[in-house]
Amino acid sequence: xxxxxxxxxxxxxxxxxxxxxxxxxxxxxxxxxxxxxxxxxxxxxxxxxxxxxxxxxxxxxxxxxxxxxxxxxxxxxxxxxxxxxxxxxxxxxxxxxxxxxxxxxxxxxxxxxxxx
Amino acid sequence: xxxxxxxxxxxxxxxxxxxxxxxxxxxxxxxxxxxxxxxxxxxxxxxxxxxxxxxxxxxxxxxxxxxxxxxxxxxxxxxxxxxxxxxxxxxxxxxxxxxxxxxxxxxxxxxxxxxxxxxxxxxxxxxxxxxxxxxxxxxxxxxxxxxxxxxxxxxxxxxxxxxxxxxxxxxxxxxxxxxxxxxxxxxxxxxxxxxxxxxxxxxxxxxxxxxxxxxxxxxxxxxxxxxxxxxxxxxxxxxxxxxxxxxxxxxxxxxxxxxxxxxxxxxxxxxxxxxxxxxxxxxxxxxxxxxxxxxxxxxxxxxxxxxxxxxxxxxxxxxxxxxxxxxxxxxxxxxxxxxxxxxxxxxxxxxxxxxxxxxxxxxxxxxxxxxxxxxxxxxxxxxxxxxxxxxxxxxxxxxxxxxxxxxxxxxxxxxxxxxxxxxxxxxxxxxxxxxxxxxxxxxxxxxxxxxxxxxxxxxxxxxxxxxxxxxxxxxxxxxxxxxxxxxxxxxxxxxxxxxxxxxxxxxxxxxx
Numbered sequence: 001x002x003x004x005x006x007x008x009x010x011x012x013x014x015x016x017x018x019x020x021x022x023x024x025x026x027x028x029x030x031x032x033x034x035x036x037x038x039x040x041x042x043x044x045x046x047x048x049x050x051x052x053x054x055x056x057x058x059x060x061x062x063x064x065x066x067x068x069x070x071x072x073x074x075x076x077x078x079x080x081x082x083x084x085x086x087x088x089x090x091x092x093x094x095x096x097x098x099x100x101x102x103x104x105x106x107x108x109x110x111x112x113x114x115x116x
Numbered sequence: 117x118x119x120x121x122x123x124x125x126x127x128x129x130x131x132x133x134x135x136x137x138x139x140x141x142x143x144x145x146x147x148x149x150x151x152x153x154x155x156x157x158x159x160x161x162x163x164x165x166x167x168x169x170x171x172x173x174x175x176x177x178x179x180x181x182x183x184x185x186x187x188x189x190x191x192x193x194x195x196x197x198x199x200x201x202x203x204x205x206x207x208x209x210x211x212x213x214x215x216x217x218x219x220x221x222x223x224x225x226x227x228x229x230x231x232x233x234x235x236x237x238x239x240x241x242x243x244x245x246x247x248x249x250x251x252x253x254x255x256x257x258x259x260x261x262x263x264x265x266x267x268x269x270x271x272x273x274x275x276x277x278x279x280x281x282x283x284x285x286x287x288x289x290x291x292x293x294x295x296x297x298x299x300x301x302x303x304x305x306x307x308x309x310x311x312x313x314x315x316x317x318x319x320x321x322x323x324x325x326x327x328x329x330x331x332x333x334x335x336x337x338x339x340x341x342x343x344x345x346x347x348x349x350x351x352x353x354x355x356x357x358x359x360x361x362x363x364x365x366x367x368x369x370x371x372x373x374x375x376x377x378x379x380x381x382x383x384x385x386x387x388x389x390x391x392x393x394x395x396x397x398x399x400x401x402x403x404x405x406x407x408x409x410x411x412x413x414x415x416x417x418x419x420x421x422x423x424x425x426x427x428x429x430x431x432x433x434x435x436x437x438x439x440x441x442x443x444x445x446x447x448x449x450x451x452x453x454x455x456x457x458x459x460x461x462x463x464x465x466x467x468x469x470x471x472x473x474x475x476x477x478x479x480x481x482x483x484x485x486x487x488x489x490x491x492x493x494x495x496x497x498x499x500x501x502x503x504x505x506x507x508x509x510x511x512x513x514x515x516x517x518x519x520x521x522x523x524x525x526x527x528x529x530x531x532x533x534x535x536x537x538x539x540x541x542x543x544x545x546x547x548x549x550x551x552x553x554x555x556x557x558x559x560x561x562x563x564x565x566x567x568x569x570x571x572x573x574x575x576x577x578x579x580x581x582x583x584x585x586x587x588x589x590x591x592x593x594x595x596x597x598x599x600x601x602x603x604x605x606x607x608x609x610x611x612x613x614x615x616x617x618x619x620x621x622x623x624x625x626x627x628x
Contacts, residue, residue, distance in 0.1 A: 027275065034282050041289045048293040075296065078245055082289055085252050089282055092259060096278060100271040111272035
C-alpha cells in the first residue's frame with residue numbers, strides 16, 4: 001500500500017469519526033469530535049506540501065536548495081501553528097463545557113434535555 | 117519601510133498585554149488605558165488613511181522578509197474603510213461599557229484590546245494563513261467577551277457560537293491547505309498571479325479551496341443556510357460584544373470580497389468570478405428569509421439580529437453582481453448598515469434595562485424616557501429600512517441605480533425593495549408595541565422599576581454612533597467617490613501584485 005493511500009484513509013477515518021461525534025448532542029462528545037477533526041486537518045495540511053519520504057526541510061551543504069531535493073517546510077510550520085491554536089481552543093471549549101454543565105445541570109449542547 | 121501600516125496592530129496588542137498585567141489596578145486606570153489605546157489607534161488609522169490617500173497601496177513586509185517568503189501586511193482603501201468603522205465602533209463600545217459592563221470581570225479591557233488587535237489584523241493582512249491566525253485571535257477574545265458576566269442562557273448560546281466557529285476554523289484550514297497544495301503560495305497577490313496560470317487539475321483543487329472559503333466566510337457573514345446561529349447568539353450577548361459583532365459579520369463579507377477579487381478576480385483565468393453567482397443567490401435568499409423572520413420576532417434584540425442578517429444578505433447580493441459600481445454601492449451600504457446595527461444594539465440594551473418586561477415586543481412595563489427612546493428608535497428604524505434622509509437610502513439608491521436591469525438586476529430590485537417594505541412593517545409594529553401599547557393592568561404595579569437611566573458614557577456612545585451615521589449621509593458624495601475608487605482598485609488585482617511582489621526588502625543595516 002502506498003503512503004498516500006495510508007495517509008488519505010487515515011485522514012478520512014479521523015474526519016468521519018470527528019463529524020460523527022460532533023453530531024452527537026453531548027458536550028464532551030462534541031469536544032472529542034472537534035479534537036479528532038483537528039487531527040485530520042493537521043494531517044491534511046501536512047500533506048499539502050506533498051509526501052517526500054526520507055527528505056528533511058533542512059538545507060544541507062552540497063545539495064542544491066530546490067524543492068525537489070527537500071520537503072516543503074511551510075506546511076510543517078502551518079501545522080505547528082494550527083496544533084497550538086487548536087489545543088488552546090480545545091482547552092477553552094472544555095472550560096466552557098464544564099461551566100455549562102454546572103450552570104444548566106446537563107451536558108446536552110442545548111443546555112436542556114430534549115422535551116425537558 | 118513605512119511603519120504606519122503596522123501601528124494599528126501594535127497599539128491594541130501592547131495595550132492588551134499591559135492590561136493583562138494591570139488586571140488588579142483600579143477599574144478607572146484600566147478603563148483609562150483601554151480608552152487611550154483605542155484613541156491612539158483611531159489617530160493611527162486616520163494617519164494611515166491619509167498616507168494611503170497620498171501614496172496608494174501601502175505594503176509592509178513583516179520582519180523585512182521578501183514578499184514571497186514572509187508575511188505581508190497591506191493597506192488599501194477598503195482596509196482603511198473597515199479600520200475606520202472598527203475604531204468608531206470600538207470607541208462607542210468602550211464608552212458604553214463604562215456603564216458597568218467593564219466591571220463584570222477583571223479582564224474585560226484586555227480582552228477588548230485583543231479583539232481589536234485581531235480585527236485590525238484581519239483587515240490588514242495579505243496572507244491567507246495569517247488571516248486564519250488573526251481570525252482565531254479575534255474569536256478567542258470574542259468568546260471571552262461574550263461569556264463575560266455569564267448566565268445559563270449566555271453559556272448555552274456561547275457554546276453553540278464557539279463550536280460553530282471552531283468548525284469553521286477547521287474548514288478554513290482545509291481550504292488553506294487545498295489552495296496551498298494547488299498553487300504553492302499563501303500570499304494573496306502571489307496567488308492571484310499563480311491561480312490564473314494553473315493547469316486544469318490544480319485549478320479544480322484551487323476552486324475547491326475557494327468554495328470552502330465561501331462556506332467559512334458565509335458562516336461568519338451569516339449568509340443564508342449558515343445564518344441560524346446569529347440572531348440567538350447576538351441577543352444573548354452583552355451590548356458591548358453585540359456592538360463588535362455588528363462588525364464581525366461584515367468582516368466575513370470583507371474576507372469574501374478580498375478573496376474573490378484577488379484570488380479569483382480578473383486575473384484568475386477560468387476561475388475568474390466563479391463565486392459571484394453563489395454569493396448573489398445566497399445573499400438574496402438570506403435577505404428575504406431574514407425579513408420574514410424579522411416579522412415573526414417576539415423580542416427586540418433577535419429582531420435586530422435578523423436585520424443584521426438581512427443587511428449582510430443585501431451587501432452579499434450587491435457584491436455578487438461582480439461589477440465595480442455594484443461593489444462600490446455595497447461598500448457604501450456596508451458602512452451605513454454597520455453603524456446602524458451597532459446603534460440599534462445599544463438602544464435595544466437601554467430599552468431592555470428600563471422595562472421590566474425586557475425587550476419583549478408585547479405589553480410589558482412602561483418605559484421611562486419614552487420620548488427620547490422613541491425618537492431614537494424612529495431615527496434608527498429609518499436608517500435600518502433605508503428611508504430618507506439617512507445614508508441607507510443613498511446606499512440603496514446607488515445599488516438600484518447601477519443594477520443592470522436584466523437578469524440579476526430584476527432580482528436585486530425586487531429583493532431590496534421587498535425587504536425594505538417587510539422591515540418597515542416589522543419595525544413599525546415593534547415600535548408601536550414598545551412605545552404606545554399600555555402595559556397590562558397587572559404589569560403596571562411593577563412598571564417603572566427599570567434600573568439605571570443611561571449614564572454619561574452610554575449617552576456618549578450612542579451620540580458617537582449617531583454622529584457617524586449622520587456623517588455618512590452628509591458626506592455621502594466624498595464617501596461615494598472613496599468607495600468607488602476602492603472598488604475600482606479591487607477590480608485590478610494586477611495593481612496589488614505589482615505593489616506587493618515588486619517591493620524589495622530594505623537593505624541590511626548590519627555593518628558589512
